[in-house]
């Protein structure tokens with residue numbers, strides 16, 4: 351049995367969304383222009399419910415689960431759904447690429463950080479946390495807007511978010527709040543078959 355469920359209609363909408371990103375890239379959009387276009391496309395995608403479910407074993411032990419929805423062979427970007435159990439949180443991290451994140455179900459707290467290069471160790475400054483609800487979209491855009499932490503603040507409901515990144519990542523940089531130093535760490539595996 352497949353570890354996930356998604357209707358043909360949602361499948362089609364995800365691929366339409368990916369096609370529109372491809373079109374933007376073919377037009378030559380890059381940097382913040384591309385992130386802005388993808389943000390608009392993501393808002394359109396999330397204007398209708400995205401019903402995706404996976405077996406709960408895929409995101410047990412407080413960890414989040416990742417489901418790869420699209421990997422673009424030509425332009426390298428990916429679209430993935432993430433499943434956040436109640437109370438789960440990511441470390442403070444960056445991805446080394448642009449990203450557009452939207453909430454499909456539940457709520458997601460997003461906190462961004464600024465990093466000041468300081469001797470002997472850098473300093474991390476937290477920005478105010480933003481609580482995102484279904485349909486809301488946020489972005490990460492290196493080099494000045496990329497360090498962040500995401501968490502599901504709910505005590506009893508799962509959060510599902512749809513992430514679009516400039517490339518497939520196996521690792522990310524995890525930051526220590528006290529020292530401000532970064533360490534490269536493996537991401538939870540994308541264990542699901544491509545759709």
Ligand SMILES: [Fe+2]
Nearest residue numbers: 443444445498
């Ligand atoms: Fe992230």
